[in-house]
Amino acid sequence: MRKRNYLSIGAIVFSLISTSAFATEAKSQLLGMAQKLAKAKNFSVFIDMKYDSAQPSGQSLEFSELRRVQVSRPNKFRIDTKKGDGELTGAIFDGSRITQYNLSDNVYAQVKRPGTIDDTIRYVVGELGVRVPLARLLVTTLADEIMALSGDSLEYVELNTLKTPPTYHIAGRTDDVDFQFWISQNKLPERVVITYKNEPGQPQFRATFSKWNLNSTIPASEFVFVPAKGAENIQVLLPGTKVVPTKEKGAKK
Secondary structure (H helix, E strand, C coil), X not given: CHHHHHHHHHHHHXXXXXXXXXXXXXXXXXXXXXXHHHHCCEEEEEEEEEXXXXXXXXXXXXXXXXXXEEEECCXXXXXXXXXXXXXXEEEEECCCEEEEEECCCCEEEEEECCCCHHHHHHHHHHHCCCCXXXXXXXXXXHHXXXXXXXXXXXXXXXXXXXXXXXXXXXXXXXXXXXXXXXXXXXXCEEEEEEXXXXXXXXXXXXXXXXXXXXXXXXXHHHHCCCCCCCCXXXXXXXXXXXXXXXXXXXXXX
């Protein structure tokens, strides 16, 4: 009986040590990823996004987007998006102006908003409530925000050996979402899954990252918006913003 008790106590102690070690490893991997992205002066990446959307019928459907993200700190970014139905959209911040465009409809809108990338992301997401998937990956405060959100909930799931080289599988929880990251050995995210557990049906957002580049200088021309021939400058950019007015049709230049 005593032997069984000692074994039981030993198992509990080992379990506590292992849990603590795994939590420490999870935090280390996630912080390493966040700090590497936050410190990168320039980076570009392709993202294959998939997300669930509840339909009026109650059925949940999956939709897809392909994105190319380019960041040049402190004050420039560009996001080009191709949706599953072929629609081409995007956004450019050149340090003083936000441009949102739809190449399929040949329209665009602009608003003056000087500042850094961090300022712009907080303005667009926080003040305007606009959906920008994975917006936190663009800001320099990524590490602080992840730690503040996840607290002590981080968990090291496993070393996933199905890819070469293997990836670190990390999980975390907040009041609103459960999230998972697969982080490569060079500290860059390869995949993320977010579950919105308080939403009907607990829809998921899934993203796979490829072609990370943190070493090349991005040409300044990438952050200059040039309207296509015949493009219309519309009056609406984002909810609640004031945009650069267009000329009235027939007005003299």
